[in-house]
Amino acid sequence: MTEPTNRRIVLAARPEGEPTPDHFRRESAPLPEPGPGQILIQIHWLSLDPYMRGRMSAAKSYAKPVGIGEVMEGGTVGEVVVSNHPVYASGDFVLSHSGWQEYAVADGDSVRKLDPNFAPVSTALGVLGMPGMTAYTGLLNIGQPKSGETVVVAAAAGPVGSLVGQIAKIKGCHVVGLAGGLEKCAYLLNELGFDAAIDHRASDMPERLAEACPRGVDVYFENVGGAVWNAVFPLLNDFARVPVCGLVAHYNDTTLPPGPDRTPLLMRAVLSKRLTLRGFIVRDFASQADEFRREVGTWLESGQIKYREDVVEGLEHAPEAFIGMLKGRNLGKTLVRIGQN
Amino acid sequence: MTEPTNRRIVLAARPEGEPTPDHFRRESAPLPEPGPGQILIQIHWLSLDPYMRGRMSAAKSYAKPVGIGEVMEGGTVGEVVVSNHPVYASGDFVLSHSGWQEYAVADGDSVRKLDPNFAPVSTALGVLGMPGMTAYTGLLNIGQPKSGETVVVAAAAGPVGSLVGQIAKIKGCHVVGLAGGLEKCAYLLNELGFDAAIDHRASDMPERLAEACPRGVDVYFENVGGAVWNAVFPLLNDFARVPVCGLVAHYNDTTLPPGPDRTPLLMRAVLSKRLTLRGFIVRDFASQADEFRREVGTWLESGQIKYREDVVEGLEHAPEAFIGMLKGRNLGKTLVRIGQN
Incomplete structure (x- = not known):
């Protein structure tokens, strides 16, 4: 033995x-x-x-x-x-x-x-754990979505993005999700109730995103970076909030993208549009864990949140x-x- | 006639x-x-x-x-x-x-x-007008300086920067100013009571700035951009706040700087250090005008603020x-x- x-x-x-x-x-x-x-x-x-x-x-x-x-x-x-x-x-x-x-x-x-x-x-x-709490705390503390505003989230079929979008819907927002492929986009529209879903691999993704956000973007929950960020950036409204939660498009990067250096464009937009960019990790909001589990637990029970x-x-x-x-x-x-x- | x-x-x-x-x-x-x-x-x-x-x-x-x-x-x-x-x-x-x-x-x-x-x-x-209120509202609402923290401000001999630094001193911060030339630096140190003053034209400005900020930078009041931003950026502490008030180094730019595109570096730092970058203009805080004039007026009268x-x-x-x-x-x-x- x-x-x-x-x-x-x-x-x-x-x-x-x-x-x-x-x-x-x-x-x-x-x-x-x-x-x-x-x-x-x-x-x-x-x-x-x-x-x-x-x-x-x-x-x-x-x-x-x-x-x-x-x-x-x-x-x-x-x-x-x-x-x-x-x-x-x-x-x-x-x-x-x-x-x-x-x-x-x-x-x-x-x-x-x-x-x-x-x-x-x-x-x-998942939905009641670290990813769920990341979505909940980042969206509500930093994104501060108000009814009628437009919220965009990428990786929207993932555990963080799907909850960001659903909470934004509960808050009365126009919610646009980006995800890879038709199956995920159908899930966002048909099961999660997003207002629009865009395949981030589509060659005309930036145009489709602009069409889906006719009143611009008030909250962009940033968890990917890369091409999605470049597409969202020109759509950001005055006083838009960008909780920066992840940059998965860059995690495997070994070099920076080719020039020119677009940093001054970003800073000029931060100034002229009075944007808020704020990074966070879930443990920064550890004191909100009970509130998160109570509120999302209630939404799960009532069927307002799916996972x-x-x-x-x-x-x-x-x-x-x-x-x-x-x-x-x-x-x-x-x-x-x-x-x- | x-x-x-x-x-x-x-x-x-x-x-x-x-x-x-x-x-x-x-x-x-x-x-x-x-x-x-x-x-x-x-x-x-x-x-x-x-x-x-x-x-x-x-x-x-x-x-x-x-x-x-x-x-x-x-x-x-x-x-x-x-x-x-x-x-x-x-x-x-x-x-x-x-x-x-x-x-x-x-x-x-x-x-x-x-x-x-x-x-x-x-x-x-000036000190009781738009520039003063820009300094006051941006520093206090967005920078939120706490006693013992390090605050860096550029264009520090100007009407906005000089007030940012003096208010940060009143709040108990370690205050480092950047300005152009010895006369301005002497003014910051000898008249305004800054803890350190650095000539932004010095070839070793980044090293001097790092020396002047031994505990890193908690608040950077951004009103210039360019080389100063590049020098401050690596010194930013976790949870640092960057009120973005102006980018005078870029106002005359006709092209972007050469590559690579450093935007992903900025976004990665926002995430990993949980930075807050927030742009503002003074009229965003118009409701604080009376409070500003009352408080800065009192500091002027008592000699705590000079201009x-x-x-x-x-x-x-x-x-x-x-x-x-x-x-x-x-x-x-x-x-x-x-x-x-």
């Missing part, structure tokens, strides 16, 4: 440009043992998110990078199998940040217990799923289901 | 790049006659401000351009010589927006009466004074004294 092992995926090398499967390595390790106050978690769900591309790089950012040979970072939902902490019992579901592996030990004080009766536990990684999950089976498929997500292959929240098949 | 005439300066041509005296033309016109509810003003003081460069261009902005052959726009302080309005009497001093001329008619309801006992009437164009005026004698010298101001030749608020010599 063999010892129980913990399969996991570590960072093998730092990518220059697009990550490939070679930047990841599968490993087996002994099952970790929980110490005092700790719990052993069997992970059921691993969240894959664009920010992980940043953690693969050594470049200075708001968080320290994953080390070479270290387990890839990531949000997880799992089941407690051993508990040395009074709050948790075997069988409890918890949200933790345990990374790309099957089992993990965590301090009981660092995890959050989930109620499977409130919502499916996987939603703690989709794009589930990949098996930890071994996490690298390709992650690479695909950076290319926009997912529709909805990308999750890896671990050890359930 | 000749009719009394009104000498004035009109826009003769739109500049491409730097304005020259040829873009202006002197004219004489009959003295205008005030209608019902109007007053005739003899102008004593004309304010020269960088925004006027924008009004000389036909490019879309937050205000409409001055037409060819029209009197150049500008803030003015003058004396009422004829009044058809119950509030004003001959000899009253008023603030108006009458432009580059000796006399003007204005609706009584469109001007503001000045009290020469409260402060010299010329201050209504300088750079006075040019004679309307005919306004074009060269304006051109010189765009090049930073002024120390303090540029004013033209009209008809007093």
Whole structure:
């Protein structure tokens, strides 16, 4: 009989440009043992998110990078199998940040217990988790959408963008989403109730976007950059707000675009249109977590908010799923289901 | 005996790049006659401000351009010589927006009466006027300086920058000013109490700026752009605020700088450092005018705020004074004294 092992995926090398499967390595390790106050978690769900591309790089950012040979970072939902902490019992579901592996030990004080009766536990990684809260806090605190205004969001079929658009609809806005391909655009229009959906790959995307925004753009929730930003920029109205949440179109960049340097154009527009550009990450609004879960939970219950999950089976498929997500292959929240098949 | 005439300066041509005296033309016109509810003003003081460069261009902005052959726009302080309005009497001093001329008619309801006992009437164009309110509202509403933070301001010997720095000192900040030349830098250090002053023309300006900001930059009051922005940008701290008030280094640009396009660098910094860039013009905060005059008036009276005026004698010298101001030749608020010599 063999010892129980913990399969996991570590960072093998730092990518220059697009990550490939070679930047990841599968490993087996002994099952970790929980110490005092700790719990052993069997992970059921691993969240894959664009920010992980940043953690693969050594470049200075708001968080320290994953080390070479270290387990890839990531949000997880799992089941407690051993508990040395009074709050948790075997069988409890918890949200933790345990990374790309099957089992993990965590301090009981660092995890959050989930109620499977409130919502499916996987939603703690999506619509009721970090992506949902990113959408909620960035849109409401920085975007400040007002009824009748036009809100544009890219990657709109993803977990952040889809919630940005739906909350903007609840707030009475004219909502325009960009997404890759007809299937995603149909989802935005038919299931999520967006007012317009534009395929960001269409050669006439800038013209279509302008047509879809006849009164200009008051809020642009920036999570991609690149061509979409260039198309939105001339449409921004006076006093427009741009919450800057992500720049996935640039995460694999190794060089800057060719000149001229358009920075002065941007600054002149900031001045003459009195734009607000403000970057944020979700933990900047950590104090709003309860309010977020309460309000979005209510919208979910009432059916005003919908969500989709794009589930990949098996930890071994996490690298390709992650690479695909950076290319926009997912529709909805990308999750890896671990050890359930 | 000749009719009394009104000498004035009109826009003769739109500049491409730097304005020259040829873009202006002197004219004489009959003295205008005030209608019902109007007053005739003899102008004593004309304010020269960088925004006027924008009004000389036909490019879309937050205000409409001055037409060819029209009197150049500008803030003015003058004396009422004829009044058809119950509030004003001959000899009253008023603030108006009458432009580059000796006399003007204005609706009584469109001007503001000045009290020469409260402060010299010329201050209504400077420290207690539009430039002062620009500094006050932009710094406090957008910059939000906190005690112990580092505030950097360029064009710091000018009417806006000098007030930004002095208010930041009152708020307990470490204040670093950039200005052109030793005389201006000495003024910042010795008269205005800045913590550091840097000659923006020095070849090692970026290194000196970094040395003067050992804890990075929390607020950069942007009123120049160009090389100063490039030097400040890498020093910005997480959560830094950048009120964008002017870009005088770019007002005469006819082309964009050579590549690569650095826009993605800016957007990445906005994201990873969670910067706030927000453009404004003073009238966006019009509701704070009374509060501004009351608070800055108190600081002036107590000697906590100082100001300088750079006075040019004679309307005919306004074009060269304006051109010189765009090049930073002024120390303090540029004013033209009209008809007093």
